[in-house]
Amino acid sequence: MAQFLAQSFWLVPIYPLIGVSFSLLWSPGMIRRTGPRPAGYVNLLMTFFSLLHGLIAFPAVWQQPANYIEIPWLQVAGLDLTLSLEISALTVGATTLITGLNFLAQIYAIGYLEMDWGWSRFFSLLALFEAGMCALVICNSLFFSYILLEILTLGTYLLIGFWLNQSLVVTGARDAFLTKRVGDLFLLMGVLALYPLAGTWNFNELAAWAATAEVSPTVMTLIGLALIAGPMGKCAQFPLHLWLDEAMEGPIPSTILRNSVVVAVGAWVLVKLEPVLALSSVLLNVIIAVGAATAIGGTLISIAQIDVKRSLSYLVSAYMGLIFIAVGTQQLEAALLLILTHAVSQGLLIMGTGSIILNNITQDLTQLGGLWGRRPISGLSYLVGLAGLIALPPLGGFWALLKLADGVWVSHPWVVAILLLVNTLAAFSTVREFGLIFAGSPKQMTVRSPENFWLITLPMTVLVGVNLHLPLILQSLSLLPSWATLNKDMALLLFWSSVAGCSIGAIVYVGQSIPKPIQLPWKKIQEFFAYDLYTPNLYRSSIVFSIDWLSRLTDWFDRYIVDGVVNLVGVAFLVGGETLKYGNSGQGQFYVLTIALGLAAMTIWMSWSFITHLF
Amino acid sequence: MQLQYFLLLAAALFCIGIYGLVTSRNAIRVLMSIELMLNAVNLNLMSFSNYLDRESIRGQVFTVFVITIAAAEAAVGLAIVLSIYRNRDTVDMEQFNLLKW
Numbered sequence: 001m002a003q004f005l006a007q008s009f010w011l012v013p014i015y016p017l018i019g020v021s022f023s024l025l026w027s028p029g030m031i032r033r034t035g036p037r038p039a040g041y042v043n044l045l046m047t048f049f050s051l052l053h054g055l056i057a058f059p060a061v062w063q064q065p066a067n068y069i070e071i072p073w074l075q076v077a078g079l080d081l082t083l084s085l086e087i088s089a090l091t092v093g094a095t096t097l098i099t100g101l102n103f104l105a106q107i108y109a110i111g112y113l114e115m116d117w118g119w120s121r122f123f124s125l126l127a128l129f130e131a132g133m134c135a136l137v138i139c140n141s142l143f144f145s146y147i148l149l150e151i152l153t154l155g156t157y158l159l160i161g162f163w164l165n166q167s168l169v170v171t172g173a174r175d176a177f178l179t180k181r182v183g184d185l186f187l188l189m190g191v192l193a194l195y196p197l198a199g200t201w202n203f204n205e206l207a208a209w210a211a212t213a214e215v216s217p218t219v220m221t222l223i224g225l226a227l228i229a230g231p232m233g234k235c236a237q238f239p240l241h242l243w244l245d246e247a248m249e250g251p252i253p254s255t256i257l258r259n260s261v262v263v264a265v266g267a268w269v270l271v272k273l274e275p276v277l278a279l280s281s282v283l284l285n286v287i288i289a290v291g292a293a294t295a296i297g298g299t300l301i302s303i304a305q306i307d308v309k310r311s312l313s314y315l316v317s318a319y320m321g322l323i324f325i326a327v328g329t330q331q332l333e334a335a336l337l338l339i340l341t342h343a344v345s346q347g348l349l350i351m352g353t354g355s356i357i358l359n360n361i362t363q364d365l366t367q368l369g370g371l372w373g374r375r376p377i378s379g380l381s382y383l384v385g386l387a388g389l390i391a392l393p394p395l396g397g398f399w400a401l402l403k404l405a406d407g408v409w410v411s412h413p414w415v416v417a418i419l420l421l422v423n424t425l426a427a428f429s430t431v432r433e434f435g436l437i438f439a440g441s442p443k444q445m446t447v448r449s450p451e452n453f454w455l456i457t458l459p460m461t462v463l464v465g466v467n468l469h470l471p472l473i474l475q476s477l478s479l480l481p482s483w484a485t486l487n488k489d490m491a492l493l494l495f496w497s498s499v500a501g502c503s504i505g506a507i508v509y510v511g512q513s514i515p516k517p518i519q520l521p522w523k524k525i526q527e528f529f530a531y532d533l534y535t536p537n538l539y540r541s542s543i544v545f546s547i548d549w550l551s552r553l554t555d556w557f558d559r560y561i562v563d564g565v566v567n568l569v570g571v572a573f574l575v576g577g578e579t580l581k582y583g584n585s586g587q588g589q590f591y592v593l594t595i596a597l598g599l600a601a602m603t604i605w606m607s608w609s610f611i612t613h614l615f
Numbered sequence: 616m617q618l619q620y621f622l623l624l625a626a627a628l629f630c631i632g633i634y635g636l637v638t639s640r641n642a643i644r645v646l647m648s649i650e651l652m653l654n655a656v657n658l659n660l661m662s663f664s665n666y667l668d669r670e671s672i673r674g675q676v677f678t679v680f681v682i683t684i685a686a687a688e689a690a691v692g693l694a695i696v697l698s699i700y701r702n703r704d705t706v707d708m709e710q711f712n713l714l715k716w
Contacts (some may be wrong), residue, residue, distance in 0.1 A: 357617065581716040585712060586711075586713060586716075587707065587711075587712050589637050589639075592637055593637045
């Protein structure tokens with residue numbers, strides 16, 4: 001049974017696609033009488049099938065060599081586009097993570113979108129995401145990864161633009177699409193430039209090629225820069241990070257999915273490309289620099305936010321930055337482990353805050369407070385997510401960060417300092433959010449705040465369980481270091497950095513001795529981070545400004561110069577006709593004169609040779 | 616006497632005719648200028664037949680025809696002028712520029 005399911009693992013992305021087509025049937029224009037709810041149920045069922053498929057197939061692929069399926073897609077002269085699928089423990093595990101989180105997010109959405117009629121659109125897009133992500137992780141070809149990344153970009157656009165009658169949603173969806181698209185287009189340049197060098201887009205063959213390749217470092221650096229631009233946009237890295245902030249205008253269940261897994265698909269491609277990227281040491285340093293800048297900047301911005309969702313979204317950018325650092329320092333296992341632990345913890349954090357937002361309406365941290373007594377489950381979920389995200393043993397994030405710190409200690413010692421700083425800041429940021437939501441006295445918006453009903457609470461508590469059991473799961477898969485090989489100094493450093501961040505955050509925000517809202521003595525810096533380093537202004541004054549003016553200029557050129565030249569021909573003929581008609585003067589004698597002159601001229605012309613001989 | 620002198624005289628007469636044809640305001644004078652031109656042609660024909668074709672004098676035969684045709688043409692021309700005059704009460708060529716652009 002398990003063997004058969006492992007053989008037919010390519011079905012996993014197909015189930016949600018069936019869900020997509022079925023749930024569209026319940027859109028308000030199609031089934032007008034009975035409402036959209038079955039769309040959600042059908043999708044839930046399909047997601048359950050894919051989850052079950054993955055779970056049953058996992059034992060059959062565990063500790064087995066990877067199995068490859070080749071599906072010819074298109075053969076044209078000289079180009080062989082074969083869809084290669086990799087069925088290994090890693091890909092099956094990743095699809096299980098994706099389908100599992102999607103399953104929980106969909107149950108959550110059934111509760112969260114109770115008062116919404118747009119289920120058909122929403123669930124079909126969630127299922128499209130699920131299909132795209134599953135296909136991406138089992139796909140073993142750079143070319144098809146690019147195709148799937150683009151489909152996911154389109155899915156992001158549609159899903160953020162779910163409530164399209166809100167103006168901020170429309171601009172947010174626009175920015176998300178364009179920003180990710182720019183990254184994807186650079187990725188396409190890289191993908192196309194790689195083919196003449198490597199002659200293949202298959203990840204395994206690329207790795208084999210990279211092992212012995214001798215390419216000019218400049219060429220490799222340029223191609224590599226293009227290749228990382230796609231993941232940079234997808235993972236919301238500096239400077240392509242604004243879209244994730246504006247994507248928080250979408251509904252929370254989709255945010256769960258996006259922040260935990262969708263942004264990680266860029267990191268997945270980056271991990272797969274690591275052998276190629278490792279050909280250029282400059283490139284690895286660029287990846288580390290981008291990741292470090294995003295990690296530190298993201299956590300600092302996150303601390304300065306007053307919006308619940310945005311504060312978490314910058315943490316997503318920061319943790320994706322850590323994954324970039326892991327790839328840049330060639331710690332691939334640490335990167336994959338970080339993707340896993342970040343996905344389950346971040347998903348839980350967003351579920352917890354979403355549960356608060358659903359019945360306190362406001363997302364403003366300054367309007368929330370004093371919920372701990374009445375919202376214990378949401379509070380505990382948030383705490384578990386927090387503990388799983390930062391390096392707090394024995395939960396998942398600790399092991400991922402420890403692996404990373406341990407791996408880079410010899411080669412890049414200063415990266416450890418960045419890790420500790422980011423960990424402290426992330427701990428501070430999450431504890432700050434916890435303190436502002438749950439601690440203190442109730443504010444006007446939170447005076448009456450009941451715990452949510454089971455559809456919200458159930459997936460949340462299940463994810464709490466997954467988070468708490470993650471160390472055990474990792475241990476059973478022997479992914480944890482043994483006690484003997486454990487780098488205890490590093491573990492203590494990480495632990496103390498988390499404790500420092502948590503305790504400072506707790507003193508400032510959970511304790512009530514410091515009056516809120518907190519004003520830094522340097523107001524400029526506080527606003528600088530609160531307004532996301534003024535990135536919107538930066539975009540508007542650089543890229544948007546120049547493209548806007550260039551397009552105005554070309555439009556003007558097209559309208560007046562190109563059109564004008566063609567119109568000038570017409571006008572010239574018109575004016576010519578209008579002017580020359582006055583040659584028809586209506587005077588008979590004038591016509592006679594014309595005839596006489598014409599005859600004379602013709603005579604002279606015909607006898608010109610005689611005339612010249614005459615003299 | 617040489618042929619050229621006759622031809623030059625005829626050409627001068629023809630040019631005078633053209634000048635009168637183009638510049639006259641009176642329609643009758645236009646007809647008269649046409650007669651001048653036809654007579655210049657007749658002079659040409661006569662001198663060619665005299666100097667180059669003495670035996671069969673075909674030029675003189677042509678001249679007879681041209682004179683008769685010219686007479687007929689002048690008659691029709693006068694008739695046209697008269698009919699215009701009946702309608703428009705003038706023979707001024709500059710009043711006849713109705714059929715322009």
